Amino acid sequence: MPELPEVENLARGLTARILGATIMDIRCHFPAVVRPDADCFADAIRGRTIDKLRRHGKYLFFLLDGDVAFALHLRMTGQLLLVPGDQRVDRHTHLEILLADRKSKIVYRDVRKFGRLELLNSGVEQFVQVKKLGIDALSISAGHLFELFQKTSRTIKAALLDQRVIAGLGNIYTDEILFREGISPLRKAASLKLEQVASLRLTIRAVLRSAVRRKGTTISDYVDDQGQEGSFQKALLVYSRAGEPCRRCGTPIIKQQVAGRGTYSCPLCQRA
DNA sequence: ACTATCCCCTGACGGC
DNA sequence: TGCCGTCAGGGGATAG
Numbered sequence: 001m002p003e004l005p006e007v008e009n010l011a012r013g014l015t016a017r018i019l020g021a022t023i024m025d026i027r028c029h030f031p032a033v034v035r036p037d038a039d040c041f042a043d044a045i046r047g048r049t050i051d052k053l054r055r056h057g058k059y060l061f062f063l064l065d066g067d068v069a070f071a072l073h074l075r076m077t078g079q080l081l082l083v084p085g086d087q088r089v090d091r092h093t094h095l096e097i098l099l100a101d102r103k104s105k106i107v108y109r110d111v112r113k114f115g116r117l118e119l120l121n122s123g124v125e126q127f128v129q130v131k132k133l134g135i136d137a138l139s140i141s142a143g144h145l146f147e148l149f150q151k152t153s154r155t156i157k158a159a160l161l162d163q164r165v166i167a168g169l170g171n172i173y174t175d176e177i178l179f180r181e182g183i184s185p186l187r188k189a190a191s192l193k194l195e196q197v198a199s200l201r202l203t204i205r206a207v208l209r210s211a212v213r214r215k216g217t218t219i220s221d222y223v224d225d226q227g228q229e230g231s232f233q234k235a236l237l238v239y240s241r242a243g244e245p246c247r248r249c250g251t252p253i254i255k256q257q258v259a260g261r262g263t264y265s266c267p268l269c270q271r272a
Numbered sequence: 273a274c275t276a277t278c279c280c281c282t283g284a285c286g287g288c
Numbered sequence: 289t290g291c292c293g294t295c296a297g298g299g300g301a302t303a304g
Contacts, residue, residue, distance in 0.1 A: 001297065032280095058298085075298055077282080092282095112281045114298070131299095153274080163299080171297070220283090220296095260276080261297070 002074040003058060004137050004168030005211035006222050006230065010080060011055045013225040014106075017082055022049045022100040023064070030094035033110065035118040044068055044119050045097075054124060056136055057167025061124050069120040071127060072108075077221040078115030081107050111221065137168035138208060142198035149189035149197060156192065157185035158259035168208070172217055172239045175264045177207050179238040184270040185258045210235065238264040 002010075026042035028034055034041045048064035055061070060072045060080075072080065085103045089096065095108040095117060108117060120127050135144065148165050149156075159165050160174045169177070178185050181203045183192075192200065216222055216230030219240065223229055237247050242255035246266040255264050 073298085076296085110281095111283070112297090114280065158275095161298090262295095 001076050001170050001172065001219070002078065002216075002222050003170035003173050004055075005173070005208055005232065006216035006224075007055050007058050007060050007074065007168075008212050009216045009230065010224055011053045011060055014080070014082065015053050017225065018050050018099065018106065019052070020049065021104075023047065024098045024100040026098070027096040028094065029089075029096075030113065033094045033108065033113060033116055035116055041070070041117065041119050045070060056124065056128055057133055057163055058170070059127075059131075059133070059167075061120075061127075063124075067123075069124065071116075071118045071120060073116050073118075074110070075112070075114035075116070077111040079109040079221065079223055080225055081109065081223070081227055082225045083107055106225075132164045133167045134163060134165045135167065137166050137204055140166055140201065142194065142201045145201055146192070146194050146197040149192055152189055154189055155185060155258060156183060156187050156189045157261070157263060159189040161259055161261065166204075169204070171261050171263075172219070172236070173207055173211065175239045176236060177203050179265060179270060180207060182269055184272055185263045185265055187272060238266065240264065 023045050025046060028038040028042065031038040045064060045068060048066060048068050050062060051065055052063040053060060054063060058073060061069055063069045082104055085098060085105045089107055092109045092111050093107050094110060097106040099105055145166065149159060152159055156178065157174060160169050161171065181200050211217060211232040214230055214232040214235065215224065215228065217232040218229035219233055238253050241253045242264060243252050246253055246269055249266065249268050251266055251268040253264055254267050255262055257263065
């Protein structure tokens with residue numbers, strides 16, 4: 001499932017390859033992936049030039065000339081690929097964005113069809129506000145995170161997964177971060193002291209940056225714009241390792257439901 | 273304002 | 289082999 005590192009990796013790859021390209025036309029094969037609707041989306045971006053890409057949390061923004069922009073969210077199984085303009089697409093490809101000058105196209109694939117491409121009404125800041133997105137996980141300060149934790153009665157796992165609290169963390173990285181920090185996913189977020197939140201913030205940054213360096217985590221579907229898989233799955237310490245020995249103490253990793261998500265942790269290393 | 277639950281959707285997987 | 293039920297999950301909607 002694409003989280004911040006995967007979206008960042010995608011943004012970096014695409015930036016190098018599509019900036020300055022002009023959108024010639026759009027082919028939509030499954031209208032529900034596009035908001036507000038396929039015609040509206042196509043009419044707005046056709047003929048526009050891709051000026052810049054921006055990421056906030058798990059959203060990737062395409063900024064076009066004329067103050068036109070759209071947002072992409074890959075959800076669970078979304079993929080954005082840059083391929084030759086004449087390449088055939090399969091039944092999971094829902095949108096093709098044909099580029100004018102480079103004989104290539106951006107294609108959106110999504111097996112589960114959860115992802116969305118959404119035309120922005122106004123700027124990125126407005127979009128972030130409407131979606132109530134929190135500060136990006138790589139930008140948030142310890143003091144701010146501490147304040148947000150103080151305001152909730154939820155578990156740390158639920159708080160970290162909540163995109164309104166901190167934007168960019170999903171189920172995989174949340175579990176990895178909490179393990180590395182030795183914090184139980186069931187612990188109340190408000191019980192963390194400021195220095196513990198400061199340490200947690202450093203671990204959030206370290207894990208995310210390491211994952212970006214390794215070009216993301218490929219568990220099932222994630223690939224970058226060139227179809228390349230990431231390698232951070234080799235560095236996972238708890239996620240999807242139920243029953244296997246903890247790398248630190250040897251105790252079997254457990255899986256339990258926390259905040260409605262399958263959650264992996266070491267019962268010994270993450271006791272509080 | 274909070275939590276719990278359902279929904280979307282398909283492929284993987286277990287049981288028979 | 290094949291059929292069927294269950295599970296996975298980000299975020300939006302809805303109910304309590």
